[in-house]
Amino acid sequence: MWVEDWTPRAACRAAQPDQLFVRGAEQNKAKQLCQGCPVRTECLAEALDNQIEWGVWGGMTERERRALLRRRPAASWRSVLENARTRGTVEAAPVSAR
Template identity: 75%
Template sequence: MWIDDWAAAAACQQSQPDQLFVRGAEQHKAKTVCAGCPVRTECLAEALDNEIEWGVWGGMTERERRALLKRRPNVTSWRQLLETAKGEHEQRYAVNG
């Protein structure tokens, strides 16, 4: 299920915002905040669709997001793509549980 008001449910709500806007090796530590986040996919879609250049979003650094955008330049809606993939994953998991 896709959550439109995802920011309220984000795991990073419990941390300081500055922890997600770091450089270098500190980014790997920041990504751990996203690891178990229930709205990680929604957050990532937001960052990709809006080409957000700074910080860790959805478990990806700005460098990782730029590389993904370059690899998939024809994606017009990351939300649509990721929402569909998330729904298919959840459906498969529910069936194969």
């Protein structure tokens, strides 16, 4: 099931924004916060569909998201990720595209 108002359920909702908008190796720490987040997919779709350029969203850095956007520039990422979730492959979708 897709969560429309996902932000109140995000694992990072109590985190300081500075924790998610970091550079270099610090991004790996930020990505760990996303592990197990119940709305990770919705967060990632938001960042991809709106081409958010900074920070870690849905467990992916801006560099990782740019790579996905280059491969499928016209994609509706909500549709892509929602369909992947329905098929049970949502965790493999972002990883396999790296």
